[in-house]
Amino acid sequence: MPPIEPPDGSSKGMGAPITRRKLLLTGVAAAAGIAGTSGAIWTRKKGLWLGRFEEGSSGKAGETPRVFDFRVEQAAAALPVVVATGGSPSALARSALDALGGIGTFIKRGERVLIKPNVGWDRAPEMAANTNPELVKTLCEMCWNAGAAAVIVSDNTCNEMHRCFDSSGIGAAAKAAGAEVVFPRDALLKELDFNGEAIRSWPVYPHFFEVDRLINVPVAKQHSLARVTLGMKNWFGVIGGLRFRLHQSVDRCVADLATFIRPTLTVIDAYRILLRNGPQGGRVSDVKVAGTLIASVDPVSADVLAATLFDIKGEDLPYLRIAHSRGLGEIDRQRMSIRETAVAS
Amino acid sequence: MTQARDRHHAPWLIQARRASQGLFLLLFFLLLLETTYPARTIDSGFANEIPYPVRLFLEADPLAALSALISSHRVARGVLLAVAVAAGTVLVGRFFCGWVCPLGTLSHVIGTWRPRLKGSRRIDRNRTKGWQSWKYAVLFGFLSASVFSVMQIGLLDPLCFLIRSLSLSILPGVALVVRFALDTLTRSGPELLRGPADALYNALQVPLLGLSQPRFQSAWLVGLLFVTMLFLSRFLPRFWCRAICPLGALMGLMAKLSPFGLQKRKDLCDDCNICLLHCQGADSPQPGARWVQSECHLCLNCTAACPRGALSFRFFPGTPEERTKAVPDLGRRRVVGGLAAGAAFVPLVRSGSILSVRPAPARIRPPGSVAEAAFLERCVKCGECMRVCPTHALQPAWTEAGIEGLWSPVLVPRIGYCEWNCVLCSTVCPTNAIEALTRERKTGGENGYPFKMGTAFIDRGRCLPHSLGIPCIVCEEWCPTSPKAIWFEEAEIVSRDGGRQTIKLPRVDPKRCNGCGACEYACPVRDSAAIRVTSAGEQRDANNQFLL
Numbered sequence: 001m002p003p004i005e006p007p008d009g010s011s012k013g014m015g016a017p018i019t020r021r022k023l024l025l026t027g028v029a030a031a032a033g034i035a036g037t038s039g040a041i042w043t044r045k046k047g048l049w050l051g052r053f054e055e056g057s058s059g060k061a062g063e064t065p066r067v068f069d070f071r072v073e074q075a076a077a078a079l080p081v082v083v084a085t086g087g088s089p090s091a092l093a094r095s096a097l098d099a100l101g102g103i104g105t106f107i108k109r110g111e112r113v114l115i116k117p118n119v120g121w122d123r124a125p126e127m128a129a130n131t132n133p134e135l136v137k138t139l140c141e142m143c144w145n146a147g148a149a150a151v152i153v154s155d156n157t158c159n160e161m162h163r164c165f166d167s168s169g170i171g172a173a174a175k176a177a178g179a180e181v182v183f184p185r186d187a188l189l190k191e192l193d194f195n196g197e198a199i200r201s202w203p204v205y206p207h208f209f210e211v212d213r214l215i216n217v218p219v220a221k222q223h224s225l226a227r228v229t230l231g232m233k234n235w236f237g238v239i240g241g242l243r244f245r246l247h248q249s250v251d252r253c254v255a256d257l258a259t260f261i262r263p264t265l266t267v268i269d270a271y272r273i274l275l276r277n278g279p280q281g282g283r284v285s286d287v288k289v290a291g292t293l294i295a296s297v298d299p300v301s302a303d304v305l306a307a308t309l310f311d312i313k314g315e316d317l318p319y320l321r322i323a324h325s326r327g328l329g330e331i332d333r334q335r336m337s338i339r340e341t342a343v344a345s
Numbered sequence: 346m347t348q349a350r351d352r353h354h355a356p357w358l359i360q361a362r363r364a365s366q367g368l369f370l371l372l373f374f375l376l377l378l379e380t381t382y383p384a385r386t387i388d389s390g391f392a393n394e395i396p397y398p399v400r401l402f403l404e405a406d407p408l409a410a411l412s413a414l415i416s417s418h419r420v421a422r423g424v425l426l427a428v429a430v431a432a433g434t435v436l437v438g439r440f441f442c443g444w445v446c447p448l449g450t451l452s453h454v455i456g457t458w459r460p461r462l463k464g465s466r467r468i469d470r471n472r473t474k475g476w477q478s479w480k481y482a483v484l485f486g487f488l489s490a491s492v493f494s495v496m497q498i499g500l501l502d503p504l505c506f507l508i509r510s511l512s513l514s515i516l517p518g519v520a521l522v523v524r525f526a527l528d529t530l531t532r533s534g535p536e537l538l539r540g541p542a543d544a545l546y547n548a549l550q551v552p553l554l555g556l557s558q559p560r561f562q563s564a565w566l567v568g569l570l571f572v573t574m575l576f577l578s579r580f581l582p583r584f585w586c587r588a589i590c591p592l593g594a595l596m597g598l599m600a601k602l603s604p605f606g607l608q609k610r611k612d613l614c615d616d617c618n619i620c621l622l623h624c625q626g627a628d629s630p631q632p633g634a635r636w637v638q639s640e641c642h643l644c645l646n647c648t649a650a651c652p653r654g655a656l657s658f659r660f661f662p663g664t665p666e667e668r669t670k671a672v673p674d675l676g677r678r679r680v681v682g683g684l685a686a687g688a689a690f691v692p693l694v695r696s697g698s699i700l701s702v703r704p705a706p707a708r709i710r711p712p713g714s715v716a717e718a719a720f721l722e723r724c725v726k727c728g729e730c731m732r733v734c735p736t737h738a739l740q741p742a743w744t745e746a747g748i749e750g751l752w753s754p755v756l757v758p759r760i761g762y763c764e765w766n767c768v769l770c771s772t773v774c775p776t777n778a779i780e781a782l783t784r785e786r787k788t789g790g791e792n793g794y795p796f797k798m799g800t801a802f803i804d805r806g807r808c809l810p811h812s813l814g815i816p817c818i819v820c821e822e823w824c825p826t827s828p829k830a831i832w833f834e835e836a837e838i839v840s841r842d843g844g845r846q847t848i849k850l851p852r853v854d855p856k857r858c859n860g861c862g863a864c865e866y867a868c869p870v871r872d873s874a875a876i877r878v879t880s881a882g883e884q885r886d887a888n889n890q891f892l893l
Contacts, residue, residue, distance in 0.1 A: 160556060162382055225818040244817075283791050
């Protein structure tokens with residue numbers, strides 16, 4: 001049966017009848033659209049996008065905590081905890097790394113490195129709310145010199161992300177050193193089973209873990225609940241989700257994150273330290289210029305020594321006690337090998 | 346000879362008019378897209394100024410300037426530009442409508458690109474209609490309300506209407522779709538496309554997508570009005586410009602003074618009505634009818650379309666009886682009706698609102714805002730401040746500020762908080778409803794008190810430490826003032842098993858609190874926060890003080 005043509009022969013406009021061909025084509029297009037959309041949603045739910053991130057983890061699903069290990073293999077325990085004093089942030093970094101045998105101890109040619117500063121707040125460098133930008137720049141340059149294939153700077157900030165990277169000077173510093181600044185995207189968050197004591201599973205940004213080496217570069221600040229926020233608490237910045245809830249059990253959460261994430265190196269910026277109104281500060285009078293930098297492969301030792309700048313003993317910080325008991329590092333100063341270096345200024 | 350020259354000139358002028366429309370539309374969009382955070386870094390490291398004249402179009406708006414003058418007796422920012430536009434209109438007519446106005450251009454394109462109407466039906470639609478005088482009623486209504494300091498011109502001023510619709514509804518809608526597509530591609534697209542999708546996302550984030558996905562309350566209505574208006578242009582070409590636009594009406598009145606006009610040669614005309622087919626303003630260009638100068642957009646289509654060269658624009662055109670009427674076809678009833686309606690609107694909204702008796706708690710105005718009465722006299726609801734706010738804390742008011750304050754900016758801390766070192770909203774406000782504010786004045790500097798927008802109050806029934814004995818310091822951690830407005834009282838509490846523990850209970854120092862809402866934003870009790878900001882104590886309002 002031939003299709004019925006309208007009397008005037010036109011098939012345009014609102015009055016045009018739906019031909020069989022047109023109906024079929026529309027149907028096929030609609031079906032393809034629905035199939036494509038559901039396919040995309042299905043693959044997303046299945047987590048099929050994960051790729052490298054999944055392979056890179058050395059943890060196993062089950063009751064043992066999942067661990068992302070970025071440590072260098074050889075005899076790391078023999079390396080000292082370095083306390084450098086008396087120079088610019090850049091000079092402090094060079095001095096400390098020299099004492100650890102140079103950046104080449106940690107970064108090999110062709111490795112991808114992520115530098116994780118604290119860029120939490122929309123504050124100027126003088127307020128000591130964020131890691132010193134000059135330090136970040138120097139570390140980036142060192143990584144390039146060691147032959148790194150990629151140097152990435154990233155943090156999940158508290159205040160608006162772009163403002164934090166701009167006002168802190170860290171965005172400009174990273175770019176000046178040729179590093180890539182990655183702004184975490186919530187759309188790429190992946191819920192991971194960590195099997196920790198307080199954190200069972202939590203959404204994380206995969207890009208922090210899709211690297212060969214991870215350097216933790218926090219700034220030392222007063223914090224009303226954790227008392228001081230140093231290296232281990234800085235891992236709050238690689239996870240997403242409703243982070244505000246972690247404070248209800250802050251010590252166990254900090255220790256858990258330190259259990260999951262084993263950095264290549266912890267470099268604590270204490271060039272300026274924030275004594276009051278942490279973790280944001282806001283006045284120059286809240287800040288003390290301590291002119292210090294602490295670097296260690298042992299995250300617990302680094303935090304213990306940084307805490308002394310606030311006249312706090314490591315043993316008095318519950319999260320360090322928990323971390324020590326889990327074998328994450330040394331809490332007793334007497335048992336640490338401490339190397340002090342003074343930079344001629 | 347005259348007609349031959351005119352016919353040769355006209356198509357060139359049409360191209361010029363189209364180029365002008367295109368360029369101004371492009372400029373408008375570029376400036377709108379630049380009204381966003383990553384701004385020029387000034388102010389000791391803080392990016393607090395946008396390096397482009399993003400207020401340009403609103404400053405060139407004579408209606409906004411006139412309303413500001415009438416309602417608040419103030420000369421608007423950048424008033425010289427508005428004066429220049431007005432002077433140009435008096436000189437040649439409504440050139441702004443036909444050559445510049447971005448909303449006019451959008452209506453124009455919708456109405457003429459593959460038009461719904463053709464032939465005689467289109468010609469009929471383009472004849473001058475009585476309802477074209479509605480816009481004069483709209484104009485006089487708004488202006489008479491302005492006299493009594495009720496300023497509502499922003500609802501229908503074309504530039505405010507367009508900026509608001511695009512900023513709050515259309516662009517966020519586009520961003521939502523593009524973001525979803527790029528997110529899906531980056532996450533689960535083919536391996537080959539993930540990198541490019543990620544790069545495209547990063548490139549589009551600042552100008553188009555927003556730092557985070559913008560969501561504005563009541564944007565559905567803002568967008569619906571806009572889409573409906575554009576859609577109507579398909580059936581009634583330039584419906585907005587002909588029937589609604591109060592700026593067009595104002596310019597129509599000015600155009601009556603213009604010595605520039607359409608010269609019609611009845612002797613050359615064969616009544617083909619092709620001029621009407623292409624007429625944008627429905628101003629009766631056809632010889633034999635009276636040309637309505639106040640309606641003409643100077644699009645010049647009629648002169649280009651006329652196959653006989655019977656139409657041309659020139660200064661001091663002849664045959665005045667054909668050129669114009671003595672007064673624009675306002676309809677005396679419409680003028681009086683508009684004035685009366687505008688005046689009647691004043692007691693209607695003022696007596697029907699308790700907001701003049703007590704301050705509205707959720708009416709938290711942006712930092713730098715002037716007192717509420719002056720704010721309502723100045724704010725044109727353009728939405729620039731809401732577009733530029735990096736946390737989307739500034740939202741179009743729905744019920745928070747009364748009927749007069751519809752779509753004026755209010756801070757909604759559950760959506761976003763006022764970023765301590767940011768003063769961008771005060772730099773883009775075209776009418777000084779938000780007065781220019783330095784970072785120093787906003788934060789109080791090293792030793793002063795910050796600009797106070799409101800005060801945070803703790804809901805002890807919901808607060809985790811106060812009510813449940815669970816440690817939580819998030820509000821204090823987020824409080825940006827120094828010394829912090831939130832401090833702790835240490836208290837010993839008894840737990841269910843009889844044990845005792847010490848816990849930090851947050852307390853608010855109302856003198857230090859600036860009402861930024863960071864505490865409410867960050868409070869882990871997600872639905873309704875355990876600490877909430879209201880306008881109480883806002884420094885701009887003497888009647889909203891509660892401290893001695």
